[in-house]
Amino acid sequence: MTKARTRVGPSGAASTPGTLPLTLDVDALIDDPSTRIIVCCGSGGVGKTTTSAALGLRAAERGRKVVVLTIDPARRLAQAMGIEALDNTPRPVADVDHAAGGTLDAMMLDMKRTFDEVVESQASPEKAKQILENPFYIALSSSFAGTQEYMAMEKLGQIHAQSGEDGTYDLIVVDTPPSRSALDFLDAPERLSSFLDGRFIRLMLAPARGPARLMTAGLGIITNALTRILGGQVLGDLQTFVAALDTVFGGFRQRAQKTYALLQHEGTAFLVVAAPEPDALREAAYFVERLSEDRMPLAGLIVNRASPAPSGDLSADESMTAAERLRREDPTSLTAGLLRLHADQMRMVEREARLRGRFATTHPQVATAVVPALAGDVHDLAGLRRVGLLLAGGRTQNNA
Amino acid sequence: MSEKRTGDWPQVRLHVVTGKGGTGKSTVAAALALALATRGKNVLLCEVEGRQGIARMFDVDPLPPEERRLTTGLPAEDGTPGVVHALHIDPESALLEYLSLYYKLGRAGRALDRFGVIEFATTIAPGVRDVLLTGKLFEAVERNSRNKGAIHYDAVVLDAPPTGRIVQFLNVSNELAGLAKVGPIKAQSDTMMTLFRSPRTAVHLVTVLEEMPVQETSDGIAELRAVHLPVGGVVVNLIRPQDLAADDLADARSGSIDRDRVTADLTVAGMRHERAIVDGLLAEARDHAERRALEDSQRTLVADLGVPTYELPRLPQGVDLGALYELAASLREQGMA
Structure with missing residues (x-):
């Protein structure tokens, strides 16, 4: 590998061993009793859900009282964890090893239900009913970009507050939704409250009354335009919705701020999850920067699905030359096939090392754990345990 | 058109x-x-x-x-x-x-x-x-x-x-x-x-x-x-990559590739052929064969979807x-x- 490294292009020169990334010590993180919340974030398809579940299981089997809050697990993984039913309540996971005194609960987030619960807790039953039945609310609570993120954070806040009281859990692991934009979950609370605080809403609430008179000229154009585009019925529904929501809005804003503060607290650890691909690492870099801008405690980077480094030091070029020589003699040569596979693997490994090196050069302070790709999908506790071991830097047998 | x-x-x-x-x-x-x-x-x-x-x-x-x-x-x-x-x-x-x-x-x-x-x-x-x-x-x-x-x-x-x-x-x-x-x-x-x-x-x-x-x-x-x-x-x-024939893949999975043959081939090709290198190649082959088998089972599922399929490397x-x-x-x- 060292030999291969020296042959990379000019951009690779900066990533020579001088800037080897710090190693992320996952066990130290999950064993530390002051770690109370772990948030796994990253772009879609990088294995966030599996990583969260594996971390939760490992922490539980090392003695922590853990709850894993997940968004959209693969069906078989959900089954294995006993959380296929969406009931918004953490359920104990079967077959966890309790020898070290830990426990593991898991739940799958029901976004709409969480939203409903917030409304119900903030408004009088009558008002709540009015809101819950409004078409705008129904659409907002189930498909507003950012609602899922906001609700994940809301649920985190709830579980955190509850376990602060009764001590059910001492570690909460959160899997964030595969957001359209990476940090929707940080921005969503702010966006929701600035929306509720916005001029448009105030406009809807007080059409042409009192001091708003000044705006009346503009207002006529607007209501006119909206009616032309949306139709009068939509505007009516919207006004009802906004008026109803206004009564619970103070509560929303307060909760959003509290959750945000909770995330900044030192008991929280953010783990950015990525795959060794340019897009995923670019997103990861963006995440790292945003988290530090928002003064969120970043614990490190996890690079999943890394190509396993081949043993031996045959370079890709050496192998390809030999493979071609053998193919000339025997077009079906098995050994030539083996050498070509080896070359392919070496090139993947080199490319991934280059990509990680580039990340490490620009973000030298970020501790990193590299998890080799498993041959199959993970859909049982044994698989999660194996991933947990790999996360912690342990070695498992190939394809075990 | x-x-x-x-x-x-x-x-x-x-x-x-x-x-x-x-x-x-x-x-x-x-x-x-x-x-x-x-x-x-x-x-x-x-x-x-x-x-x-x-x-x-x-x-x-x-x-x-x-x-x-x-x-x-x-x-x-x-x-x-x-x-x-x-x-x-x-x-x-x-x-x-x-x-x-x-x-x-x-x-x-x-x-x-x-x-x-x-x-x-x-x-x-x-x-x-x-x-x-x-x-x-x-x-x-x-x-x-x-x-x-x-x-x-x-x-x-x-x-x-x-x-x-x-x-x-x-x-x-x-x-x-x-x-x-x-x-x-x-x-x-x-x-x-x-x-x-x-x-x-x-x-x-x-x-x-x-x-x-x-x-x-x-x-x-x-x-x-x-x-x-x-x-x-x-x-x-x-x-x-599809560099191994079907029967070679089967051998690779069961670990029954003839290592003497591989060593001999490497020698012919003028390559180094220490034990570690051959071991490495065979281990990679086993890993690859394992993944190919998983891919093949998924490929069958894709074929069963009943829509035209295209493959990219x-x-x-x-x-x-x-x-x-x-x-x-x-x-x-x-x-x-």
Whole structure:
């Protein structure tokens, strides 16, 4: 590998061993009793859900009282964890090893239900009913970009507050939704409250009354335009919705701020999850920067699905030359096939090392754990345990 | 449409490319656009998720929210290429354009902006955002004399939202149904649905040969069919190299490859052949054979989906501009374009 490294292009020169990334010590993180919340974030398809579940299981089997809050697990993984039913309540996971005194609960987030619960807790039953039945609310609570993120954070806040009281859990692991934009979950609370605080809403609430008179000229154009585009019925529904929501809005804003503060607290650890691909690492870099801008405690980077480094030091070029020589003699040569596979693997490994090196050069302070790709999908506790071991830097047998 | 070779989707004007995150749907969308842009045809490649993926893949400056020439397409056998244009659709400019185009809301449009209505409509109002994005797409496909001087596209390729969101994204009238039962925006979304449900649209799904993405592809096809959106092909991306014959793979899995033969071959090829090197090669072969077996079982599932499938290789050095053309050539060879 060292030999291969020296042959990379000019951009690779900066990533020579001088800037080897710090190693992320996952066990130290999950064993530390002051770690109370772990948030796994990253772009879609990088294995966030599996990583969260594996971390939760490992922490539980090392003695922590853990709850894993997940968004959209693969069906078989959900089954294995006993959380296929969406009931918004953490359920104990079967077959966890309790020898070290830990426990593991898991739940799958029901976004709409969480939203409903917030409304119900903030408004009088009558008002709540009015809101819950409004078409705008129904659409907002189930498909507003950012609602899922906001609700994940809301649920985190709830579980955190509850376990602060009764001590059910001492570690909460959160899997964030595969957001359209990476940090929707940080921005969503702010966006929701600035929306509720916005001029448009105030406009809807007080059409042409009192001091708003000044705006009346503009207002006529607007209501006119909206009616032309949306139709009068939509505007009516919207006004009802906004008026109803206004009564619970103070509560929303307060909760959003509290959750945000909770995330900044030192008991929280953010783990950015990525795959060794340019897009995923670019997103990861963006995440790292945003988290530090928002003064969120970043614990490190996890690079999943890394190509396993081949043993031996045959370079890709050496192998390809030999493979071609053998193919000339025997077009079906098995050994030539083996050498070509080896070359392919070496090139993947080199490319991934280059990509990680580039990340490490620009973000030298970020501790990193590299998890080799498993041959199959993970859909049982044994698989999660194996991933947990790999996360912690342990070695498992190939394809075990 | 009077081409000699038209590919599997001669009627399709709008190619929607979706897929689970990490399967490479943007790469496939770009390669498909290159493959379709032949013999002087104009193809528009669109993205809607604000990621500037097109700019990065084609190594150009970030795209503005208007159409521009991107690159030359993959030439036909006779050497004549077409042109690929690119469009980064963003909801805010789509809304303002929509307002001025359909409602002549010059002044009111700006007033709406001042009062935060634009922000409301594009970030908060559910469904409206998607109607706007798809509306712009619709305009590009159905472009007519109303838009003078604009390029007429032979095909439009959309790098679409991921599989989990695609039905919600395209099924715009349904998304609006609860909100706007009547009115112009409802009429507008109904017209769009007519195009999306017609044989002139095809929704292609990109997957890799792993359990979750294949499952999601199968679920996605069922959901698309349930709402009568036309399913196109499945593109199986990131296929592992096929350097070992079937019986060699079986041997590799069971660990019964003849190591003396490998050692002898290495010697013949003038290679080093220490024990460690042979061990390494055999271990890699076992690992590879294991993964190939898993891929094959997933490939059977993909074949059972009953839609045309296309395969693209995993490129060990990643996808650069040259590689996009190679993938485009492969798609064309397989009849996708």
